[in-house]
Amino acid sequence: MARVGRRPSAELAAQMAACYRADTDALELGRPDHEPLASQTMEAIIDYIAVLVASGHAYAADGDVYFRVRSDPGYGSLSHRRLDDMDQGEGVEGAERKEDPLDFALWKARKEGEDTSWDSPWGRGRPGWHIECSAMAEQLLGIGFDIHGGGSDLVFPHHENEAAQTRAARGSELARLWMHNGMIQLTGEKMAKSLGNIAPLHEVLERHGRDAVVMYLISGHYRQPLAFSEAELQAAERSVYRIRDALRRLRADRPSPPELRRHAEAFFDALANDFNTPAAREALFNWIREANSRDDDVGDADLREMLAVLGFERLAPLGSAQDLAVSDPEAIDLLAQREQARERRDFPEADRLRAALLARGYEIRDGPHGSELIPAER
Ligand SMILES: [Zn+2]
The missing domain is CATH 1.10.730.10 (Isoleucyl-tRNA Synthetase; Domain 1)
Known part of the structure; x- marks a missing residue:
């Protein structure tokens, strides 16, 4: 059904989270110990930004707050990019409020039509997506935890910015090791x-x-x-x-x-x-x-x-004749008929029965202990 108008952002977020859980459950990946939400971590996020502003690593401009990238000497150490090759991907948005085009948003002032915003020392608005992760990760794991994961598409700017925020605010690294997985590609x-x-x-x-x-x-x-x-x-x-x-x-x-x-x-x-x-x-x-x-x-x-x-602990052996006797007695009957056809050397009939079994989804394996059925390869 087509939807008219924009959906509430909280509803969309809940739906996406439910899809994620359904997919990972189907893959039997298990559930994380914690599933934090930025919307429920707002106090910690705002405190984090305030620390960055107070120490000179960030500045407020017309209700927005930006991170001063050149104030972090370690910036670029994760993605191994030169400062001048970096584009925060924020486009023209807020460009005139930035001291330097390299700077990225920590807080964005509420815009007309946005349905979700929070109060902050810089006015109503919402956090940038990099600071959410620094705050949520620190709240649950502390600083200097072992492994931070994510897709290779997040190395820059997202993870570079997460790392920079934590270094600037806390004086040490967020994670000891950053691991990135490759993307699935369709024909290249x-x-x-x-x-x-x-x-x-x-x-x-x-x-x-x-x-x-x-x-x-x-x-x-x-x-x-x-x-x-x-x-x-x-x-x-x-x-x-x-x-x-x-x-x-x-x-x-x-x-x-x-x-x-x-x-x-x-x-x-x-x-x-x-x-x-x-x-x-x-x-x-x-x-x-x-x-x-x-x-x-x-x-x-x-x-x-x-x-x-590898997560295949429940992989079952291909079905045995005994299993089939319960689940598909007709198949066992066809197999017995084929045995009899072979005994009387009626090979066309035996072949016909083999084809009938294949159509039902079974292959015949002839072995030293007689014939048995196994599910046919799809
Ligand atoms: Zn993140």
Whole structure:
């Protein structure tokens, strides 16, 4: 339904937060311990700005407050940019009130038509988005916490400005380590609403399932951009299928042969080396390949240990004939008919029954202990 007029900003914010939770829940990422809101941290944000103004790192101008970038000698140390190559992305807005075009907004005076504003020593208005993060992070974690994360698109100006504000106000660094993940790219281009090439996460999850999406995400290194295509997602689906097929053949809850341990060690070494998930994934499939090539019964312990680290602890073996007898007795009946057709050497009929099973979504595996059904690869 089309909406006429502008939606209240609080309603829009609540809706976006709900979408974020729904998507991350579907990916089974778990919930953060805290989910702070800028609108509920306003006192701390205003105090923070006041400290910056009092120390000369910021100045008020016509109800706005700006950070004096050249007052921070460490500015640029995060994004490694030269001062003169920097553009705060604030456009012409407030340009005439800035002492220096490099300066960025800490507080913006309320404008006509804005539905949300707060009182401050500089008049009614709202905070800039960089100062919100410095204040919220400090309130929950203190100064000098271990890791600050975010997308690579936030290095500049957002994180550079967060770091500068905290250095200027508190005299020490906000975080010891800043980690940035690469963006998902569609055929070499950035996904963007304006380009019309967006694939919403919930649609991708519906099409390919959570496990395939997680498998796809770990196929690249987190720091690098990741190409998005249907073919990549389908490849990830096949990878999940191969693991489930391996689990079907392995002995559940048994130790794995020590000869296979080197692959599991390579897996954990790769993850210990800056989360090198592509290398870890390769080691996992090397383990599976070697396990599949052995004649003896191989226990699944190593594989289960690796899968748990990647968030695949609940991955189930491909369905066994016993499972199917409960869930799809007709399929078991068709399989028995095919066995009988083969016994009387009626191969056209046996082939017809194989095709009928495939149409129902099953493949036949003929093995030394008879034939069994496994779900067909999509
Ligand atoms: Zn932030």
